[in-house]
Amino acid sequence: MSLTPLEQGSAEEGAETVRLIDRRLPAADQIYQMLREEIIACRIVPNEAISENRVCGMFQVSRSPVRIALTRLAEDGLIDIFPQRGTFVAPIKMRQVIESQFARTALEIALVEVAAQNWTPTHAAEARANLQDQHVHAENGDAWEFYLDNERFHQMIARAADLEGVWKTVQSVKMLWDRIGHLANRVPGHREDIIAEHEAIVAALNRNDERAAVKAMKLHLRSVFNAIARLRPLHENYFADG
Secondary structure (H helix, E strand, O other): OOOOHHHHHHHOOOOOOOOOOOOOOOHHHHHHHHHHHHHHOOOOOOOOEEOHHHHHHHHOOOHHHHHHHHHHHHHOOOEEEEOOOEEEEOOEEHHHHHHHHHHHHHHHHHHHHHHHHHOOHHHHHHHHHHHHHHHHHHHOOOHHHHHHHHHHHHHHHHHHOOOHHHHHHHHHHOHHHHHHHHHHOOOOOHHHHHHHHHHHHHHHHHOOOHHHHHHHHHHHHOHHHHHHHHHOOOOHHHEEOO
């Protein structure tokens, strides 16, 4: 495993990677957002230790904002805090994945059904451009940009349904899926499968075919469990059944 910024100080004394934060804004919020992104993108991997001292040194802050940020991450289910033992990136807990995926599916199925009713040539052009971006970033192996393309794709459907505010709720329940998605993006062929599923959704939307759009979205959202089946043999210690 390559060294992450949180580990570098322990590998080489005094070699902290300093992250600049905006001193005009709450430090805890910024630390939370940066660490959350690192965990979701699997740049800090499940079960990896997080040192409070290292985080303080990384952001050049006191313990107070770091503890607030870590508490919020624990509430999100992204880290586990064990008194007297330490703080660790939480494994991907399958019970939480199933529950969050249930909520996400209900919301996104409803969104795509309404989007099919409202879909216009303008939406079709936006979707076509987004799919082109996905192809480019998949071919270039740019996992982070591909993730952002995927975010924009689903947000675009919420916008077409004139229910973009619901997208924020979807984002809040799909954090665990995002961790799996980032891991799965490293598996050959996964990104291409995702693009094909997106193209099927768009094809149905372009026909204003609600039934086909719902069917394609259901198939797409079930892909998370296909990804888990691929990943568990490769990263068994990243997952927990509870």
